[in-house]
Amino acid sequence: MAERRVNVGWAEGLHARPASIFVRAATASGVPVTIAKSDGTPVNAASMLAVLGLGAQGGEEIVLASEAEGAEAALDRLAKLVAEGLDELPETV
Numbered sequence: 001m002a003e004r005r006v007n008v009g010w011a012e013g014l015h016a017r018p019a020s021i022f023v024r025a026a027t028a029s030g031v032p033v034t035i036a037k038s039d040g041t042p043v044n045a046a047s048m049l050a051v052l053g054l055g056a057q058g059g060e061e062i063v064l065a066s067e068a069e070g071a072e073a074a075l076d077r078l079a080k081l082v083a084e085g086l087d088e089l090p091e092t093v
Contacts (some may be wrong), residue, residue: 001075003062004078005038007015009085013057021088023048025081031068033078045078 005027010018026045034042035051040062045064058064062082064075066080080086 001064001067002075004075006064006079006083008056008058008062009062009083011058011085013060014051014054014062014082016052018085019048019051021086022078022082023051024049025078025088029078031066031070031073031074033064033066033071033074036065037061062086 008014008018012018014022022035023046027079032044035045035054036042037054037056041056042063042065043054045051062084064078066075067079068074081088
């Protein structure tokens with residue numbers, strides 16, 4: 001299982017617009033990814049309701065994980081997106 005631990009870079013956390021950006025990026029990654037608070041239950045990263053339900057705040061640690069082929073590169077890109085609070089998925093890391 002590939003895993004990345006990262007602090008949420010969006011000041012407002014994973015709410016509304018940042019959650020939408022993240023969910024689109026997770027879906028576009030082409031691999032199944034889960035997201036969880038560091039002490040929480042993993043949920044589907046491609047589900048807007050699940051991501052919003054986490055209630056992840058700015059600066060809070062989250063865990064991204066996947067067992068799929070190609071997971072390492074996908075998790076690197078998603079971790080960069082979250083950590084830096086970017087407005088879109090980076091093409092390369």
